[in-house]
Amino acid sequence: MGFVAARWRAPQDMAHLDEWGLGGRSFGGWITWFLVGGDLYTAYTFVAVPALMFGAGAAGFFAVPYTVVIYPLFFLVLIRLWSVSHRHGFVTPADFVRTRYDSPTLALLIAVTGIVATMPYIALQLVGIEAVLKTMGVTGDSPLARHAPIIIAFAILAAYTYQSGLRAPALIAFVKDTLIYVVIAVAVIYLPYKLGGWGAIFDAADAKFTASPAPGDGIILNANNQVQYFTLALGSALALFLYPHSITGVLASRNRDVIKRNMSALPAYSFLLGLIALLGFMAIAAGVKPLPGAKPGSVDSNTVVPLLFDMKFPAWFAGIAFAAIGIGALVPAAIMSIAAANLFTRNIYKEYLKRDATPAQEASVAKVTSLVVKIGAVAFIVFLDPQFSIDLQLIGGVIILQTAPSVILGLYKRWLHRGALIAGWAAGMVLAFWMLWQIPNAATKRAHFGGSAFPLSEFGLDSSKTIYVGFVAVLANLAVAVLVTWWLRVMKVAPGVDGTSPDDYFADEGDPRIEKERAGTVDTVSST
């Protein structure tokens, strides 16, 4: 299937990063919808969000407001990013920062942050598949035998991405979404009927949380985790479109209208996500007992959804559901590896290793890098405890948020100084790591990196409330950036030359200036 994509919308020149890594920037409304949707709503989400609901109750439902506020929040931001990228041929957010602030160092920081945050995200997709395999009883003795199905799936993924670039996951996203929609539609109609109705499901969840000794759970929030709930939703929303892979999906679209239309159509997925989250409560009502985890005495709550399907549905339907989760992991993993490869190629290889790389060389470096990224992700999962990649994902979300001042604010004003942005980034990172280090994990009995809910009492505040780490860190980042900007201005440190003009932020498909510039290098596909 992925190989067919090579011929689909056959490009004139595949040996160009625009073609391989952005699908020729030609995707229309439907494809973008599936592509961005396939990107943002991943197998890990389908497995982890219900697992969180299963364990903690209402707090896990943050995924719904989170995916509601994303779209209005980015409605205006992304079209600007698209325009300026279209005009200058940017492939990554770091490309933009490089030109805007005239600072290769800042661009490198953004690129490295993006790559570091993306790697564990890819590994997590495999955690989703693993939960399914575990439920199906595929367990071997050696790590290699146990992971054989994942390795095979990844080899296929690697091969078709190598050949077809972004076109491959875009096409497969259709299959993935169709499967998932069918599965969820059946599940949310059939399961409540079997379990005695929605009322009974919520009552069962309520009974479980009332009985449990944990302080933070319940079918609604308690007084202490409301701040955490909305800061986590807002912080995650801000972070989501900073992830290089989501930006890849956006930059691949054909024009500004496609993006705007999608910003209003994509929330359809949020509805799906809300229903999927409630599968966690259905699992409680159905009496699902999660499978044991890697260490004795722990449980792997990621297995609750696969177990629920296994328990309540005939084998053939459970099979379809498992396949949906599997494909649901491969699509985003492919897009993420492409995004990481784009970052490496543009902002590290071209910037620091080979200044005069031709487009063909860029494309081939990106292809190889995407392979390396995927092998790295598989190595992650085979040789490390999955819990470790969950920790890294937690850190990843917090650190990607630290690129917000440079990228998002940069799209509007160039007031912040490049040096100050670097200082702010560093301050945000240090604070974020310090805070995450302080949080113990009650479930796994480890002292550090146990979650993203930071107790305000640690700041010396007389409060038992908690707040999302990333939110605090990005505020600190901004504060430092503003102060240092002010100081650098007083010291009259050169701010660098802005490579963009105000008009660039509104350019659209068929912009006459772009047509002229590109005519010499690449044949542009004339639009309808």
Next chain:
Amino acid sequence: MAEPKSPPPRTDSSPWNWLLLVPIVVPLLTPLYNHVEPRLGGFPLFYWLQLAFILLGVGTTTLVYQMTRRKRGDRP
């Protein structure tokens, strides 16, 4: 292809854009929905109201999209 006329300075500012604040702020007001009653079809308020916010989000962004699109006359 559009004839290259000298374009007026383009902008994407529009009073309609302020409407986007509504679906950003409302879903984050936890006191608004952090209750069990009234239930709707078995769903506690916490769940059905937040699912309803999706409609609020879709409605608002669609409205803003439509209103700002008509205003722009520079696309053939």
